[in-house]
Amino acid sequence: MTSPVPGAFCLVLHSHLPWLPGHGVWPLGEEWLFQAWVEAYVPLVAELDALADEGHHDVLTLGVTPVLAAQLDHPRMRRDVATWAGMAQLRATEMGFSDDPHRRAAAAREHALAAKASDLLAGRWRGGGSPVLRSLRDAGVVELLGGPSAHPFLPLLLPEVASLALANGLADSIWRLGERPRGIWSPECGWRPELAEPLRRNGVGHFVVDEQLVRDAGGHPHAAWRVAGTDIVAVPRDLEVTNLVWSSRTGYPAAAAYRDFHARDEATGIRLWAVTGPSSAEGAKAPYDAELADAQVDRDVAHFVDAVRHRLGHAHATTGAPGLVVAAYDTELFGHWWHEGPVFLGRAVRALRAAGVTVTTLEKALDAGYVGGELALGAGSWGAGKDFSVWDGPLVAEVAHENEWLQRRWLDVVRGERAEGRLRARRPDLDQLLLTLWNALSSDWAFLVSRGQSVDYAARRAQEHRRDFHRLAALVEQGRADEARAEAARQAMDDRSFPALDSRLRAP
Template identity: 55%
Template sequence: MSDPVGAFALVLHSHLPWLAHHGRWPVGEEWLHQAWASSYLPLTRLLDELADEGRRDVLTLGVTPVLAAQLDDPGCLAATETWVGMWQARAAELSTRTDPRWRELASREFLAGAQAARSLATRWRAGGSPVLRSLADAGVIELLGGPATHPFLPLLDDRVGRFALSAGLDDARARFGGFGGGIWAPECGYSPGLEQLYAAAGVSHFLADEVTLAAGGRPTSAAWTVRGSGVAVFGRDLTVTDRIWSSRTGYPTGADYRDFHAIDHASGLHPYRVTGAGVPSDAKALYEPARAVAAVERDAQDFVRRVRDRLREVADRDGQPGLVVAAYDTELFGHWWHEGPAFLRRVLRLLPEAGVRLTTLRGALEAGAARGDVALPAGSWGAGKDFRVWDGPMVKPLVDEGFWVQRRLLDVVGEEARAGRLLVRRPDLDQLARQALLTLSSDWAFMVSRDQAADYAWRRADEHRAAFHRLAELVQRRDPGAQDESRRQREVDGPFGDLDARILAAQGG
């Protein structure tokens, strides 16, 4: 299996909405702590290992600006360290049970917590940016940028979309020392014309879903230049991606893996394995690490065979080696799928042994992956592969409110510009723009449409919208209290310290 057959690009999309200061459990900061400890720490440990081995162009890692802001926030870091300490305390309490299987679980959990605590106190002591930047500088990963708060760009006013993207890319330059040209388009959302926004911002490539690319008559086995723009688009290969991604047949549904949803409520830990489809939580079997290790090896070998078979199929069809792009949420590996990081460790080592070249998206372009152009139609990676998750009937109030927030933001900034009051930075207007972008996060509509903590999503959208209009009213009345209000808001909602609302005026806002 060692003869070269093509290239494989793994793309991991790391994203959480702004959670700091907005609740803790069951949804809120707890979500950040869990993903940080269970996904981000194990992934970067693996990448550090590969860097030490001299490996390069291993994978493409998207880290949204709003997540990067939280990974760099000292308060978020301290809160996560506290959460990890509580994790260890829960494990220690579990160790008092008489059943030796529970004590074994307690030992594993305590040691995992101790390892996380060491990583936070050493490698991550100055936040996430130094960790990610070192991996990018070493050439192990390609970092993707994106718009500031992960808004669904097809639904935004062009001026607000440009502002959100420029704010996000400026943030990436500040944190990581540069912007490499690639972005994760939020929700893989695309509508014709966005490529011009991307080109103007210096974006060289982005991702779309396979269904979107196929509707444009192009396969995912290459990159394609969106017609008239010079911006390349990659599509994720669903045949390969769904080996992991499918909620019905993907590897994480395997009987021997740890079950995320079955919880021991006394300890808050996850002591059970999936056991079988449809097995109720109270009938789940206890987790057995040896069975999970065997499942990881079995599934990693299967995944590598599937990638190799897919590349052979592409080469036979096209007459030349091709590319497979598999894209996932980073949080799947570790947070949702406990064994995910171990699976990645095996796959990233087995693929080169099987004649598959690992590459980043940028590396694929440099190797000549772009083969022609495409008239790309609208699409997303959401349910239905269209926009229904973000503009369907269930979330119409969010869409309507988002329209008026954008319109008022542009009106207020435009009024101030025409009055000559934008000669210097305006903290009140900067906060107004920041609050508008937080209101427009795609997460709120996603959570409502998928009925995942929908009440929390409605509340968060309402809070940001109300704060926006409260501040807008003070600014439009030229009330001196606008400065105090903006300071109060920024104490809670303060990412993107370099955000400058005057850019909106320069764009014709």
């Protein structure tokens, strides 16, 4: 153990996938969930369990969006992910008959990984995601963040709808996890000053923002900041440290020795090759060597520890006080996109603490006083351009327009039903209408279109949810109660994402 370093380091992981059950299988759809579950969530939890067994507490802050939590608890998804892991074992067994020693070695490695995942799914994960998350929180290993319903981009929501999205999401956290989270992950790190009131009314204590937002307001990324005129705290991610992993060009996952994500065996889908180089064509990639990759993890961990120590020293020298360094990432990067990622995280936490760095959660850091003062934050996000253009720019302007129409129609429908005294009892048709609204407003559809990724799938999903919403809303407005209930039941077959949601809940 070296001498303590002034300040604290927080690792924040944001776990999210849009609602996928019943909406395709491959290449986008349910297998998107299964891949992330088996390759990222299961090994990450195994690493956290190992750290807990060693006596580590306050390891990281883990955001799991309500819509992802719903999928990890979904009975059919729990059954089908086990089948998916079993199929992975069969594919590896098939490759094991190859005459190529490299392919046989890869088959043995992949079979062992899939078998371990199968065992963990049948054991640690047998009750779904909620018992896993609750146990990690209750053991003091992680802080859990909440969030709004199905990951809508909050800055583009009407204030009343934004407040309702938060209320629904936080209520779902209480229902699944038995406790209201103190902090949230605002989807896409989206913020505008008008959100202060919905956050305050919903009891949100802190949320993560992009470093640039704080700098533009005259602050620095070495502390959290109170939003002017409120008790809500915005925590900036430190881009210099975050990009050591996050950068697609220079981040650790781009190292030559790591397993390449994109190059797969055509017959089995097994990844056989190493990254090798940024311009290496698939046929020119080197065979993946797990020992070389493991040695690369150790080198990257050592580099990461030195960088965090240096950054904390810089913060202390710059501000004259112990500083806060926050690195925030999508959880799916670790294990799914970057095969060695979970091992890196576990070793990094151990090495940071051994190097005298205080590793803690956002909640504990804020309680310890790492708040620099008050800032009048402007609008922004962590998207390209640090603005809203990914979600309302020219490529998705129609989506943004349609989403506003959906919100206004929802408010009109509920006001009309309330005025007629028809909200005294639970209304399955209105419950489903609200669920369909949340799925339509997911930030993922505009993000994928703006990024040119799976554009057809994203556009189709957004259109389907909008169509279903308007069809059901029309039946409710026309007083066709039996048909509305039948339509709601039809939609619920695929889109019953939040079974406990009650449309009678008003935004606080």
